[in-house]
Amino acid sequence: MLNNVTQLIKISVTNLSTQGWLIDLLKIHKNRSQKGFEMQTQNMTPTYRLEIEGIPGGVVSLSLSELKSRFPKHTITATLQFAGNRRSEMNKVKQVKGLNWGIATISNATWSGARLRDVLLSYGFGPEVAAKAKHVQFEGLDRDVTGTAYGASIPLNKAVSEEGDVLLAYEMNGEDLPPDHGYPVRVVVPGVVGACNVKWLGKIVVSDEESFSPEDFKSAPAIQELPIQSAITHPAEGTSGDRSDREGTVKGYAWSGGGREVVRVDVSIDGGKTWHVAKLRTSDQEQHRAPPPPPGRAWAWKLWEIDVPIPHRAQELEIVCKAVDSSYNMQPDTVAPIWNLRGVLSNAWHRVQVKVRESLKDQK
Amino acid sequence: MLNNVTQLIKISVTNLSTQGWLIDLLKIHKNRSQKGFEMQTQNMTPTYRLEIEGIPGGVVSLSLSELKSRFPKHTITATLQFAGNRRSEMNKVKQVKGLNWGIATISNATWSGARLRDVLLSYGFGPEVAAKAKHVQFEGLDRDVTGTAYGASIPLNKAVSEEGDVLLAYEMNGEDLPPDHGYPVRVVVPGVVGACNVKWLGKIVVSDEESFSPEDFKSAPAIQELPIQSAITHPAEGTSGDRSDREGTVKGYAWSGGGREVVRVDVSIDGGKTWHVAKLRTSDQEQHRAPPPPPGRAWAWKLWEIDVPIPHRAQELEIVCKAVDSSYNMQPDTVAPIWNLRGVLSNAWHRVQVKVRESLKDQK
Numbered sequence: 017m018l019n020n021v022t023q024l025i026k027i028s029v030t031n032l033s034t035q036g037w038l039i040d041l042l043k044i045h046k047n048r049s050q051k052g053f054e055m056q057t058q059n060m061t062p063t064y065r066l067e068i069e070g071i072p073g074g075v076v077s078l079s080l081s082e083l084k085s086r087f088p089k090h091t092i093t094a095t096l097q098f099a100g101n102r103r104s105e106m107n108k109v110k111q112v113k114g115l116n117w118g119i120a121t122i123s124n125a126t127w128s129g130a131r132l133r134d135v136l137l138s139y140g141f142g143p144e145v146a147a148k149a150k151h152v153q154f155e156g157l158d159r160d161v162t163g164t165a166y167g168a169s170i171p172l173n174k175a176v177s178e179e180g181d182v183l184l185a186y187e188m189n190g191e192d193l194p195p196d197h198g199y200p201v202r203v204v205v206p207g208v209v210g211a212c213n214v215k216w217l218g219k220i221v222v223s224d225e226e227s228f229s230p231e232d233f234k235s236a237p238a239i240q241e242l243p244i245q246s247a248i249t250h251p252a253e254g255t256s257g258d259r260s261d262r263e264g265t266v267k268g269y270a271w272s273g274g275g276r277e278v279v280r281v282d283v284s285i286d287g288g289k290t291w292h293v294a295k296l297r298t299s300d301q302e303q304h305r306a307p308p309p310p311p312g313r314a315w316a317w318k319l320w321e322i323d324v325p326i327p328h329r330a331q332e333l334e335i336v337c338k339a340v341d342s343s344y345n346m347q348p349d350t351v352a353p354i355w356n357l358r359g360v361l362s363n364a365w366h367r368v369q370v371k372v373r374e375s376l377k378d379q380k
Numbered sequence: 381m382l383n384n385v386t387q388l389i390k391i392s393v394t395n396l397s398t399q400g401w402l403i404d405l406l407k408i409h410k411n412r413s414q415k416g417f418e419m420q421t422q423n424m425t426p427t428y429r430l431e432i433e434g435i436p437g438g439v440v441s442l443s444l445s446e447l448k449s450r451f452p453k454h455t456i457t458a459t460l461q462f463a464g465n466r467r468s469e470m471n472k473v474k475q476v477k478g479l480n481w482g483i484a485t486i487s488n489a490t491w492s493g494a495r496l497r498d499v500l501l502s503y504g505f506g507p508e509v510a511a512k513a514k515h516v517q518f519e520g521l522d523r524d525v526t527g528t529a530y531g532a533s534i535p536l537n538k539a540v541s542e543e544g545d546v547l548l549a550y551e552m553n554g555e556d557l558p559p560d561h562g563y564p565v566r567v568v569v570p571g572v573v574g575a576c577n578v579k580w581l582g583k584i585v586v587s588d589e590e591s592f593s594p595e596d597f598k599s600a601p602a603i604q605e606l607p608i609q610s611a612i613t614h615p616a617e618g619t620s621g622d623r624s625d626r627e628g629t630v631k632g633y634a635w636s637g638g639g640r641e642v643v644r645v646d647v648s649i650d651g652g653k654t655w656h657v658a659k660l661r662t663s664d665q666e667q668h669r670a671p672p673p674p675p676g677r678a679w680a681w682k683l684w685e686i687d688v689p690i691p692h693r694a695q696e697l698e699i700v701c702k703a704v705d706s707s708y709n710m711q712p713d714t715v716a717p718i719w720n721l722r723g724v725l726s727n728a729w730h731r732v733q734v735k736v737r738e739s740l741k742d743q744k
Contacts, residue, residue: 173676343605343638344603344605345709347712349714
């Protein structure tokens, strides 16, 4: 179902991604979603209700069929990335908290649903609400062992902007959402950290407050947009190439938060001393050349690829990639200076070591 | 007039900043503004006209007093940065084209004028124009030796968005614009590269094209928003501290493009091995604590300061700063991997070497 780049990328951006905050700038989401919740969603269509609070006229309650029939269906292709993607590279510098994710807690899919903007406007959202409220909170139907729902919030201007493209999604790649992607409804907030894309959506609250307990509040802003990111998906770390091959193919993904388009990816095979410019594609299907997205609305990743000449006597290659987005943000060179205890925002140049074997021909 | 950080920062973001593009992603503005043009602006008020093209109903022609009286006056504080700021650090890697700018081609001021949005809407801008046009071009009254006007353009959505805050400015820090800041009218495009803030504004064109000659067009987007930036303004390179001082004060500025707020600045005195978090201020007047800007509309720089302990036996300190913005963009570690022939977008960690002298007391 997912548009995976290679077998290396097997991804599910789940609501387990709740601890995506810099530790010294810490804000914790209300709670983790409960494992096994997926199993209970299978037959919930008849009873499903989406509640909306904080707008004039009291609480709105919508069934799935009302959500589908009352609002136009919109479709976007968007990449979701967990704030802890590539956390394992921070673990190599010094132990961090959280699961030891590699480069695969990122995925790309085509989502369809009602626009959150349309729904809020139809239930009386207007300037007098905007004058007080600053955030839109989302709450999942899933509960942890203490009975607390998973929650996250986004800034109001992202939620209601015509250019924000926030969806109450009920389809993924043209089919009903799979249970583990939040059936029957999840919110898709393109350009924003995976943790805000709440699954099994039960409640929307327009509020003057973020979705955090007061004791979690610290001085820095919650992570919303993630910075420019890229990673090498082929070849894999520790694999070998054959010396008789004159060229090797390097492939990967690149994405940036906030709808900023990836405009360039550079690849090095000598650890960053010299660089080659990679070819960018919008999807696995190169024959489908999509028109460029409007400025600030590039929600989907780009796949990149390059054939690099392998130096004659090389025994080992240190392959490195780095990307640039349309606001000319670039990735930091190294991991250590961006290390943080939660292991989030890991976006230094991605490095892969491969060996170059003596060719079988040479050995004969 | 400018809100300078220290004596080190003496700045004028002039229209000389026309070559702010990556060379291999090159787009050149139409031309440079002509030196000495400032002198001719002194008595132009009675004859000044601002023309607006590309909207229904033909060409609009506005006098300065009409611009002032017909539209509400808005005020913003915004930092303007030349794309070639800190170009001199790229010159140390390998020679680039352009003037050898240090860290001072950036400035901060309070600007007042009519909102471009209000002006365009009042002359018939609407959905049918937006369906065709994608850019707003600006043209200065100044001419180069070939008679060509200076030109630049910005995306239409930045020009007409309520949150774009683009001004047709006629005041700077509460007074008429000075001649070298574009008297009588300049456009202030907050969050966008200095070169788009066209002075001595003569013409505005709503268009489906950017303000470039076709032969200049290459594959990458024009530079609009600049990436996260910071620099050390005190102490200066090559100065000395006294060994008897236990602490030294380090000061600087930090800013990011696109209205992204600076949320953190880290300072190192050991070349980047260990870091300290600096205090951030919104202006030189620390007693005036301005309310935080709305999300995505942080147009002004932040000044930062920190007292760092000086190690007992240190003979030399390598002071380094790096900043983080509200989308968690970070600066690249080193200059070489972002080097480009035009010497633009130079935003690697800023480094300053200072010596630690034997104290006069010790020498007695």
